[in-house]
Amino acid sequence: MPVPVVGLIGCGHIGRFHSRNIRGSFRSELVPGEYAAVCDRDLDRAGSFAAITGSRMVTDDPTEVFGLPGLNTVYICTETAEHPDLVVRAAELGLHVFCEKPLAKTLxxxxxxxxxxxxxxxxxxxxLVLRYSPVFTVMKEMMSEPGLGPLLTAHxxxxxxxxxxxxxxxxWRGSFERAGGGTLIEHSIHDVDLFRWLFGDITRVRCHTRHTTGHDGVEDVAIATxxxxxxxQTSLSSVWHALDDRPSTRHLEVFFEGGYFATDHDFxxxxxxxxxxxxxxxxxTEQVFDRYVEIAGLEGGEVDLARAGMYEDYAFLRCVEEGRPAFPxxxxxxxxxxxxxxxxxxxxEGQEFGVAEV
Structure with a gap:
């Protein structure tokens, strides 16, 4: 079984999140591995990561990461516009790939x-980290219980x-050329994936977007059915606002004929x-987490990783080690x-659109 030897490209906000999780996964000793390389266009920022990770390579050039002897796994955590070429090159070299969402600007x-x-x-x-959310995993199981009747709607x-x-x-998220859009693709692609997971395949959509902040092509409101x-039918309201002291918030309500479920939390x-x-x-909360542990079949140190929000990366690294498909x-x-x-x-186009038509 291959031991994951990891290089991380992109040391911004999301790169910091995954860097912590990679280190936590290896420290747990539940999966072996080496955090071998960090890369960022800002070499000083890459260096600050390496000072924590102990990586043997620090660079501002992704090609140097790809060429590092023994490397077999790469994390792509750059801005969206850079994902496609990096992923394709990594795949050509036979490297296992974790890429942040959204995958790319265009379909x-x-x-x-x-x-x-x-x-x-x-x-x-x-x-697509909501697939590892304890609260949504437990809600999905609760909503599968018999006697609820048909699903009426969710928002x-x-x-x-x-x-x-x-x-x-x-x-860079204020630039259409670098991000490909605004709140819908850059943030609420999480929600679209969540809706497909909780409520089944989406066949048709009706959507309205609005731009109020002066960033061309970067919507700050998206309302979709x-x-x-x-x-x-279900619906989504996705908003980027200027309430700087308000945390990122998800509020989900689900109505069945004979049941109601709601949460104000996404983890x-x-x-x-x-x-x-x-x-x-x-x-x-504690009962939700205990039920999640049972549903996911977690044991020992895996429980600690899940509570710390590290299980997504641990699961990927385990798949690399065991040579089996990862998810999502x-x-x-x-x-x-x-x-x-x-x-x-x-x-x-101002009209309903079928997903199969894209």
């Missing part, structure tokens, strides 16, 4: 990336301050629920990108 580029990693046969995963409000400032400091294959927190009779009840993979992300593209076309 054509995403499809090229999927073809590259699948043709190369490398382990591939995308940073998610996702709001975040415009991430060109604050602790995100991602100035989804038609699902099961016959039900760990309480779940409110109500049956056909009786008051609204609340599953407390590039093809799963492609399905979310197809829905996002259908939303943008709907907004441009």
């Amino acid at each position: 054509g580029e995403v499809r090229r990336m999927v073809e590259a990693v699948e043709a190369a046969g490398v382990v591939n995963q995308v940073g 998610l409000r996702d709001d975040q301050f415009f991430p060109i400032r604050g602790h995100y400091a991602s100035s 989804f038609q699902h294959a099961g016959g039900h 760990l927190g309480p779940i409110r629920y109500q049956g056909r009779t009786g008051p609204v009840e609340e599953m407390p 993979d590039f093809r799963t992300a492609l399905a979310a990108h197809e829905v996002v593209e259908a939303c943008y076309r709907s907004a441009r």
Whole structure:
């Protein structure tokens, strides 16, 4: 079994998150590996990462990372416009790839990336982290219980301050050329993937977008209605605002004929629920986490990694070590990108749009 030897390209906000998780996974000793290289266009920033990680290579050139002897795994955490070429080159070299979301600015580029990693046969995963959310995993199980009747509808409000400032400091997200869009593709592709996971395939969309901040092509409001294959409809409100002291917030409500479920958290927190009779009840945070541990089959140190929000990266590194497919993979992300593209076309054309038409 190959020991993961990892290089990370992109030492910004999201790179810092994954860097912590890589180090935590290796420190746990549940998966062996070496954090061998860090790369960023800002060499000083890469150096600050290396001072913590102990990486043997520090560079501002991704080709040097790709050429590092023994390297077999790469994390792509750069701005979106740089993802496609880096992923394709890594796949050509036979490197296992973790790429942050969104995969690319355009659907054509995403499809090229999927073809590259699948043709190369490398382990591939995308940073659609809500798939590892305890609160949503438990909600999904609760919503599968018998007696609820048909799903009527669900609505998610996702709001975040415009991430060109604050602790995100991602100035490139204000540029269409570098990001490919705004709150819908850059942030709420998470939500689109979540809706497909919780509520089934999305077949048609109706979307409206709005631009108020003066960044051409970078929407700060997206309102979408989804038609699902099961016959039900759901809706999403995605907002980038200027409330700098307000944390990134997701509020999800789900109505069945005989059940109601809601949460104000996207990782760990309480779940409110109500049956056909009786008051609204609340599953407390610790019970949610304990139930998640049971559902996911976690043991020992895996529980600690999950509580710390590191399980997504640990799972990927374990897949590399064991030579098995990771999840969510590039093809799963492609399905979310197809829905996002259908939303943008709907907004441009002012009409409902089928996902199969993209």
